[in-house]
Amino acid sequence: xxxxxxxxxxxxxxxxxxxxxxxxxxxxxxxxxxxxxxxxxxxxxxxxxxxxxxxxxxxxxxxxxxxxxxxxxxxxxxxxxxxxxxxxxxxxxxxxxxxxxxxxxxxxxxxxxxxxxxxxxxxxxxxxxxxxxxxxxxxxxxxxxxxxxxxxxxx
DNA sequence: GCCAACGTTGGC
DNA sequence: GCCAACGTTGGC
Numbered sequence: 801x802x803x804x805x806x807x808x809x810x811x812x813x814x815x816x817x818x819x820x821x822x823x824x825x826x827x828x829x830x831x832x833x834x835x836x837x838x839x840x841x842x843x844x845x846x847x848x849x850x851x852x853x854x855x856x857x858x859x860x861x862x863x864x865x866x867x868x869x870x871x872x873x874x875x876x877x878x879x880x881x882x883x884x885x886x887x888x889x890x891x892x893x894x895x896x897x898x899x900x901x902x903x904x905x906x907x908x909x910x911x912x913x914x915x916x917x918x919x920x921x922x923x924x925x926x927x928x929x930x931x932x933x934x935x936x937x938x939x940x941x942x943x944x945x946x947x948x949x950x951x952x953x954x955x
Numbered sequence: 956g957c958c959a960a961c962g963t964t965g966g967c
Numbered sequence: 968g969c970c971a972a973c974g975t976t977g978g979c
Contacts, residue, residue, distance in 0.1 A: 813965085834963090835974075857965050915966080935972050937964045 807943040808845065808869070809852040809931060810903065819853045819865040822905045827870050830900045831878045832886045838940035843873045845901050852943060852951060853903075854931070861915045863951060865908035873899040913954045924950045 810830065812818065822828055833839055851867040875896035878886035891897040918925070919932050927933070930941040943951070 811965085837974095861966070937973065939964080 803846065805848055805850065806844075806846065807850040807852070807945060807948040808841065809854055809863070809941050809943050810867075811854045811856045811939040813857045814855045814864075815858070818855065819905075819908050822853065822865075822867060822903065823908060825905075827902050827904045829876070830903050831876050833876070833900060833939060834886065834888070834898060835939060838938055839873075839899055841940045841942060842899055842901050844942075845869045845873060847871060850943075850948060851903055851906075852948070855912070856939075860912060862912040862918065863909070864912040866906040867903045868906050869901050870904035871902035873901050876900040909955050911955075913951065917954060918951065921950055921954070 814820075817828065830842070833842065847869055849869040851869060852863045853865045853867050854863050855861060876886065876898040878884040879888040879891040879896060879898045880893060881887055886898075888897055915931075922929075922932055925932065925947050926944075929943075929947060930936045930938050
């Protein structure tokens with residue numbers, strides 16, 4: 801009873817956690833998402849869904865590789881840890897506010913696909929694609945099968 | 956329920 | 968490091 805595979809894009813600052821880090825550890829709980837829209841997207845994720853790994857806040861922002869959703873959503877443990885930068889005093893074990901999924905390494909691109917270049921394909925990707933829509937800062941967003949195909953063709 | 960103040964994201 | 972664009976918070 802599983803629905804069709806879906807696709808997502810997840811952003812990370814490489815100084816915090818990069819595609820190389822993911823390659824090293826294999827699977828990583830995607831901690832620290834503190835935006836409801838992004839959280840809700842993670843709640844929709846299914847094991848096996850495709851993930852585009854995006855590096856933000858870096859010299860050349862862009863997509864650097866691929867991962868795979870390795871768990872369904874569960875409470876982000878960092879919300880309960882006082883010493884964590886992701887600590888949320890309003891979250892309790894009984895009523896967690898934030899979820900995460902585990903993300904598994906699949907492969908790293910030979911070269912990153914720069915945001916610049918992605919913008920150049922706005923027409924094929926569609927106006928509604930959150931990554932290139934002005935003013936959108938979502939860190940987790942859905943990617944359609946068509947968009948996935950367009951993006952992978954740029955690799 | 957409005958909205959100003961504040962914090963964060965993320966490209967540049 | 969700057970700052971525009973957002974999201975969240977909290978006083979009222």
